Amino acid sequence: xxxxxxxxxxxxxxxxxxxxxxxxxxxxxxxxxxxxxxxxxxxxxxxxxxxxxxxxxxxxxxxxxxxxxxxxxxxxxxxxxxxxxxxxxxxxxxxxxxxxxxxxxxxxxxxxxxxxxxxxxxxxxxxxxxxxxxxxxxxxxxxxxxxxxxxxxxxxxxxxxxxxxxxxxxxxxxxxxxxxxxxxxxxxxxxxxxxxxxxxxxxxxxxxxxxxxxxxxxxxxxxxxxxxxxxxxxxxxxxxxxxxxxxxxxxxxxxxxxxxxxxxxxxxxxxxxxxxxxxxxxxxxxxxxxxxxxxxxxxxxxxxxxxxxxxxxxxxxxxxxxxxxxxxxxx
Amino acid sequence: xxxxxxxxxxxxxxxxxxxxxxxxxxxxxxxxxxxxxxxxxxxxxxxxxxxxxxxxxxxxxxxxxxxxxxxxxxxxxxxxxxxxxxxxxxxxxxxxxxxxxxxxxxxxxxxxxxxxxxxxxxxxxxxxxxxxxxxxxxxxxxxxxxxxxxxxxxxxxxxxxxxxxxxxxxxxxxxxxxxxxxxxxxxxxxxxxxxxxxxxxxxxxxxxxxxxxxxxxxxxxxxxxxxxxxxxxxxxxxxxxxxxxxxxxxxxxxxxxxxxxxxx
Numbered sequence: 001x002x003x004x005x006x007x008x009x010x011x012x013x014x015x016x017x018x019x020x021x022x023x024x025x026x027x028x029x030x031x032x033x034x035x036x037x038x039x040x041x042x043x044x045x046x047x048x049x050x051x052x053x054x055x056x057x058x059x060x061x062x063x064x065x066x067x068x069x070x071x072x073x074x075x076x077x078x079x080x081x082x083x084x085x086x087x088x089x090x091x092x093x094x095x096x097x098x099x100x101x102x103x104x105x106x107x108x109x110x111x112x113x114x115x116x117x118x119x120x121x122x123x124x125x126x127x128x129x130x131x132x133x134x135x136x137x138x139x140x141x142x143x144x145x146x147x148x149x150x151x152x153x154x155x156x157x158x159x160x161x162x163x164x165x166x167x168x169x170x171x172x173x174x175x176x177x178x179x180x181x182x183x184x185x186x187x188x189x190x191x192x193x194x195x196x197x198x199x200x201x202x203x204x205x206x207x208x209x210x211x212x213x214x215x216x217x218x219x220x221x222x223x224x225x226x227x228x229x230x231x232x233x234x235x236x237x238x239x240x241x242x243x244x245x246x247x248x249x250x251x252x253x254x255x256x257x258x259x260x261x262x263x264x265x266x267x268x269x270x271x272x273x274x275x276x277x278x279x280x281x282x283x284x285x286x287x288x289x290x291x292x293x294x295x296x297x298x299x300x301x302x303x304x305x306x307x308x309x310x311x312x313x314x315x316x317x318x319x320x321x322x323x324x325x326x327x328x329x330x331x
Numbered sequence: 332x333x334x335x336x337x338x339x340x341x342x343x344x345x346x347x348x349x350x351x352x353x354x355x356x357x358x359x360x361x362x363x364x365x366x367x368x369x370x371x372x373x374x375x376x377x378x379x380x381x382x383x384x385x386x387x388x389x390x391x392x393x394x395x396x397x398x399x400x401x402x403x404x405x406x407x408x409x410x411x412x413x414x415x416x417x418x419x420x421x422x423x424x425x426x427x428x429x430x431x432x433x434x435x436x437x438x439x440x441x442x443x444x445x446x447x448x449x450x451x452x453x454x455x456x457x458x459x460x461x462x463x464x465x466x467x468x469x470x471x472x473x474x475x476x477x478x479x480x481x482x483x484x485x486x487x488x489x490x491x492x493x494x495x496x497x498x499x500x501x502x503x504x505x506x507x508x509x510x511x512x513x514x515x516x517x518x519x520x521x522x523x524x525x526x527x528x529x530x531x532x533x534x535x536x537x538x539x540x541x542x543x544x545x546x547x548x549x550x551x552x553x554x555x556x557x558x559x560x561x562x563x564x565x566x567x568x569x570x571x572x573x574x575x576x577x578x579x580x581x582x583x584x585x586x587x588x589x590x591x592x593x594x595x
Contacts, residue, residue, distance in 0.1 A: 196461055196462055196464075197458065197459060197460065197461060197462065198449045198451065198457065198458055198459070198460040198462055199458040199459065201438070201442060201446070201449065201462065202458070204435075204437060204438060205435045205437075205438060205442075205446060207437070208435045208436050208437035208438060209435055209436060209437075212431065212433050212434070212435055213435065215417075215429075215431075215433050216433055216435075216446055216447050217416075217417055217418055217447050218446070218447050219457070219458065222458065223458065226458070275436075275437040276437060
């Protein structure tokens with residue numbers, strides 16, 4: 001054993017490792033700003049294709065209105081993805097909560113709208129408890145809930161939409177620009193929670209390194225529970241907003257919405273491997289998705305092409321932005 | 332000061348910061364610690380040596396509340412304590428810098444120094460605490476300045492730091508929280524030579540401020556450079572305890588290999 005020799009060796013190893021650590025990571029940059037660039041490109045593209053229809057104030061108002069529900073659900077999803085988890089049950093939760101609150105509206109009137117985040121939070125809590133205490137991956141838990149909640153909707157409504165009163169508070173919530181105000185308020189609150197509260201810091205910490213967060217004595221389980229409750233509550237609220245817009249709790253609401261929400265979050269620069277992300281990014285990501293949908297309709301592309309494009313955009317965004325070094329395994 | 336406490340009656344003068352007696356810990360059929368006794372004094376760097384599996388990490392984990400020993404007593408400043416969790420250890424002023432450093436890679440230095448103990452205001456404690464980020468950043472800036480620690484930026488994620496910078500941040504966290512005992516688990520293992528020197532200097536600086544330090548290492552040069560006293564573990568037992576000054580390098584090496592344990 002030559003202590004000197006071994007010391008030089010560790011020094012060499014460390015230098016190489018340092019260099020790797022300090023290396024410029026283009027994926028960081030792409031991940032952070034891809035949404036802004038994409039939004040700009042889309043506006044220029046569709047603006048050039050159909051300036052008279054696309055580039056109008058009323059059309060931008062339509063884009064904002066159409067992205068509102070997606071923003072609400074995606075804000076909740078942002079918390080989930082920052083801790084490194086996923087919530088696949090948001091679409092079904094929207095439908096279940098929409099239907100239940102529509103039924104409740106016949107008893108308690110417009111106040112049923114305020115029930116939607118509460119009902120959603122209950123669904124989220126079920127996810128959270130199974131995830132945290134059952135110690136199984138969140139995608140399994142919420143994939144199960146995706147099916148359970150959708151099945152419950154069909155059982156409760158017997159496959160038919162449940163109407164809400166035509167007038168009154170519940171119906172008024174969907175009238176523009178109320179949904180946009182809801183998004184603005186929520187975005188401000190959610191940003192505050194993530195940036196200013198200790199809770200928000202722990203959300204990032206868990207996404208960065210869950211084991212060390214535990215080692216440091218952070219309340220990891222409680223934070224994870226709360227995050228899934230938040231996601232459920234906002235999915236419920238989103239379901240309420242859709243119900244208000246279409247006038248009934250429909251069993252098909254939110255089908256495939258988990259994909260749209262996840263896409264908005266990921267395009268917005270939130271890392272699928274956890275630890276990074278922002279509410280502002282998610283809002284811009286949502287606007288990218290709804291601008292794309294709006295523009296395609298305007299230039300006359302078949303609506304089903306959007307479904308194809310949503311998938312392509314999601315995978316494309318992940319391909320560009322994912323930090324492959326952080327993935328421990330691919331399966 | 333609890334001078335009349337029965338457990339510390341026999342001590343002349345100030346009791347050691349930590350007095351460990353008869354510590355035992357078993358994992359399944361493996362006896363990781365057998366009847367280990369140890370005094371840890373303020374202002375002194377105690378080197379903890381031993382081959383892999385000698386019981387070093389079990390010993391420090393018993394002090395830092397990660398493991399609860401099966402038998403034995405620990406006195407902290409003359410008072411009998413049972414360190415049942417890392418939180419209890421921290422409350423006693425025992426801060427451990429584990430080899431993995433327990434830094435959250437995607438947070439900046441200030442966030443890491445205060446993680447779990449954020450400064451804040453507002454009606455809620457715990458998760459609902461509204462953080463005083465500027466106050467924390469300023470506090471960290473001063474702490475790092477005092478310790479002469481240089482990092483790329485206060486707002487850079489620690490993931491972008493060099494190994495030595497991360498080590499320094501982890502040590503700074505212990506110091507920021509007014510540790511009375513800092514346990515350093517192989518702090519120089521993954522560092523370049525200049526960074527090793529920096530950490531050794533930081534260790535001496537700690538001791539000169541009256542902090543007790545336990546320094547775990549495999550590196551014989553570190554031992555000679557930084558420690559005042561050495562405790563060598565061999566197969567869960569304390570094989571030797573010597574004053575570093577006046578003990579030759581080859582003696583230390585043979586003690587680690589367990590030769591004196593066999594002789595005694």
